[in-house]
Every structure is written in C-alpha cells, then in structure tokens.
Amino acid sequence: MKKFNQKGNLTSTLALIISIIALIISIIAYNRTGGMNTFEKKLVEIQKKSQSIAKETSKKLEEIGKKLKKISKSTK
Helix, strand or coil, X not given: CCCCCHHHHHHHHHXXXXXXXXXXXXXXXXXXXXXHHHHHHHHHHHHHHHHHHHHHHHHHHHHHHHHHHHHHHHHC
16 A cells, blocks of 8 residues: 655645635636626627617618619619
8 A cells, every 4th residue: 555645645635725715716706796697698788789780770771772762763
C-alpha cells in the first residue's frame, strides 16, 4: 500500500474547499446580476422590436411601390 503524504493531502483538500467556496460565490454573484432571466427577457424584447421593425419596413415598401406605380403611370 502507498502511504499518503499528510502535507500533500492537506494542500489538495484545502484547494478543493477553496474552489468549492469560489464556485458558490460565483453562482451567487451570477444570480444577483440576473442570470439567464435577464438575458432571456432582453432577447424576447429584442425579438419583438425586430418583428415590429420588419412590419414597418414591409408597410413602407408597399407604400413606395404604390407611389412608384403612380409615378410610372403618370409619366406615360
């Protein structure tokens, strides 16, 4: 059987504990800043705005098309 080095064992255990504490702190900080909820809300908001802009663009293009037809008819 191998004998474990007590100093190495303590160091690795301490490193594990510190990393777990750091992970917990990072999770808490992530949740405080909003986490995925804020991201998803912003994504939905941007999607709604882009749909609205697409509808407005479509309407404007139709208006421009109608005006161009009028102009082309009047010039003939």
